[in-house]
Structure formats: C-alpha cells, structure tokens
Amino acid sequence: xxxxxxxxxxxxxxxxxxxxxxxxxxxxxxxxxxxxxxxxxxxxxxxxxxxxxxxxxxxxxxxxxxxxxxxxxxxxxxxxxxxxxxxxxxxxxxxxxxxxxxxxxxxxxxxxxxxxxxxxxxxxxxxxxxxxxxxxxxxxxxxxxxxxxxxxxxxxxxxxxxxxxxxxxxxxxxxxxxxxxxxxxxxxxxxxxxxxxxxxxxxxxxxxxxxxxxxxxxxxxxxxxxxxxxxxxxxxxxxxxxxxxxxxxxxxxxxx
Numbered sequence: 360x361x362x363x364x365x366x367x368x369x370x371x372x373x374x375x376x377x378x379x380x381x382x383x384x385x386x387x388x389x390x391x392x393x394x395x396x397x398x399x400x401x402x403x404x405x406x407x408x409x410x411x412x413x414x415x416x417x418x419x420x421x422x423x424x425x426x427x428x429x430x431x432x433x434x435x436x437x438x439x440x441x442x443x444x445x446x447x448x449x450x451x452x453x454x455x456x457x458x459x460x461x462x463x464x465x466x467x468x469x470x471x472x473x474x475x476x477x478x479x480x481x482x483x484x485x486x487x488x489x490x491x492x493x494x495x496x497x498x499x500x501x502x503x504x505x506x507x508x509x510x511x512x513x514x515x516x517x518x519x520x521x522x523x524x525x526x527x528x529x530x531x532x533x534x535x536x537x538x539x540x541x542x543x544x545x546x547x548x549x550x551x552x553x554x555x556x557x558x559x560x561x562x563x564x565x566x567x568x569x570x571x572x573x574x575x576x577x578x579x580x581x582x583x584x585x586x587x588x589x590x591x592x593x594x595x596x597x598x599x600x601x602x603x604x605x606x607x608x609x610x611x612x613x614x615x
Contacts, residue, residue: 360389360390360391360600360604361387361388361389361390361559361581361582361585361600361603361604362389362390362391362392362393362558362559362581362603362604362607362608363384363389363391363393363559363560363561363563363578363581364393364511364513364534364558364559364560364607364610364611365393365395365418365451365511365513365514365534365536365558365560365561365562366392366393366560366561366562366563366578367394367395367397367401367562367563367564367565368381368392368394368415368563368578369394369396369404369405369408370563372564373563373564373575374404377408380577380578380579381412381414381415383577383578383579384414384577384578384579384581385414386579387578387579387580387581387582388581388600389578389579389581389582390414390615391415391416391604391607391608391613391615392414392415392578393415393418393448394408394409394415394416394417394418395418395420395450395485395513396418396419396420396421396450396451397421397424397425397451398421398425399421399428399433399436399437402417402419402420402436402437402440403436403440405418405419406419406440406443406445406446409443409445409446410443410445415445416445416613417443417445417447418446418447418448418450418451418485419437419440419441419446419449419450420449420450420451420473420477421433421437421452421469421473422451422453422455423452423453423455423460423469423487424455424458424460424461425460425461426461426462426465426466426468426469427461427462427465429465429469429472429473434472434476437449437476438479441480441482446482447482447483447612448483448484448511449473449476449477449480449482449483449484449485450477450484450485450486450487450511451487451513452469452470452473452474452477452484452486453470453486453487453488453489453491453495454466454467454470454487454489454491454494454495454498455487455488455489455490455491456490456491456494457489457490463491466491467498470495470498471501471502474502474505474506475502477505477508478506478507478508481508483508483509483511483610483611483612484506484509484511485510485511485513486510486511486512486513487514488512492517492521496524499525500528503528506529506530507530508530509531509532510525510529510530510531510532511532511533511534511558511610512531512532512533512534513534513560513562514534514535514536514538514560514562514566515533515534515548516538517548518548519547519548519550519551520551522548522551522552523551526552526556531556532556532557532606532610533552533556533558534557534558534559534560535549535557535558535560535584535588536559536560536561536562536566536568536584537561537562537566537567537568537572537576537580538566539568539584539587539591540568540569540583540584540587541568541569541572545591546591546592549588549591549592550592554592554594554602555602555605557588557602557606558603558606558607558610559581559584559585559588559599559607560584561576561577561578561580561584562576563575563576563577564577568580568583568587569583571583582596585599585600585603586599588603
C-alpha cells in the first residue's frame, strides 16, 4: 500500500470527481491520502472530506499565499476544527516569495502564529517553503521549542546541505512528488536524507509527473513517483513503497 502524503482533493479541479479519483487511487494501490489545506474554507472542506471517507485524513491551516486573510477568528475556527479525530497535522504553512501573494512581513508573522497554534494543539507541522529559506530558517531557529511534534518539508525544493541542517535541528521529514520525474540533481538531495525520513506525495492537482505533464495530477500517480524515487535511491519499488508508507503513517500518527 502507498500513501499520498500531501494532496488537495478539495480543489475545484478535482472535487467534482471525488468518487472516480478515490476509486482510481485504490486501484493503483494508494490506500491513504492526506488532504492539505490552504485557508479556512479549504480546511473546513478537508475535514468534511476526511469525515466521510475512511481513507482520507485532513491537514488544516493557512498557506502563505492566504496569509493576509489570517485573523483571530480564523485561528479560533482552526482550533475548533482540530478537535476532529481525522485531523493529523497543521499546514500547509510557511513562506512563498515566488509569487508574494501576501506581503512578506505578513507571511512571516502568520507563520510564527501558526507554529505556536500547532504546538498548542500538539500537532506536527507541514511546511511550504519556496524561495524563502533564509527567512524561514530564522523563524525555525526562534521557534525550535515550539516544533517538537515533528515537521514535514512538503515538496522539498531545498539543497542537500539544507536537508542535513533540518535533519540536525528538527524532527524533520521530507516529501517528494512529480518533480522527481523532471527536475535535476534530486539524486544528491535524496542521498542526503535518511530513508526513514522520506515520504511520497502528489500535491494534486499540481506537479503532475512525467509522462502525464499537462494534465491534472491525481493520487493514482503515486506509483510513478515511487518508481523514480527507487531509481534515484538505488532501491526496489517494493522497498520504497514499504519505507515511505511506514514513514508517512508514523509522521501523521495514523493507525490503520
């Protein structure tokens, strides 16, 4: 069984095809899907989806793109949502300086607030970091005492050296998706990360792997990503399946 450790099934590009997508995932051997959120509305949708689908779990939080909309009311609502037993982490939160859809100062302020909230809820954190590692690392260092429940560097885009830094400073896991099938130098990054810290994800409907680039991504493509990870790590597909599933279930605290 595979685990898709980071998906967006509630995205409007996929939500109308819920039954079809989940059936295809099951046929491909994907038995657990963790649905991440981008704002309060998607957090509510994620919890609702996880509540009605046994194989789906929810991650709640506000993405840096939506940081400008974060408020005390948002925080209270997220706190209430976290009471649901299918909520397994807080995220995806972080910094994104590629698009700057929210001002950088606001992103940084909201990230620190969400780290504190996740700690209060005793939830692991799922981080999104894009072209912002310097500021992100400063925030991590200031908040080490509040990051004791584990963290996932989702769709990890950093260097091998940074991966070693996070491994030394944090209880860090790293997830990889379709980018493995078309990006360069990922073998060096994967080599720097212990096998017991690697997860698979689709980030669907985004980051579709080769040879399906140009179409909407789905959890059914996890085996393609696993095959590429196996090639880059010098492992068998079965070994990658077993280790990434074990790692994902451990990180999210999911008991089947």
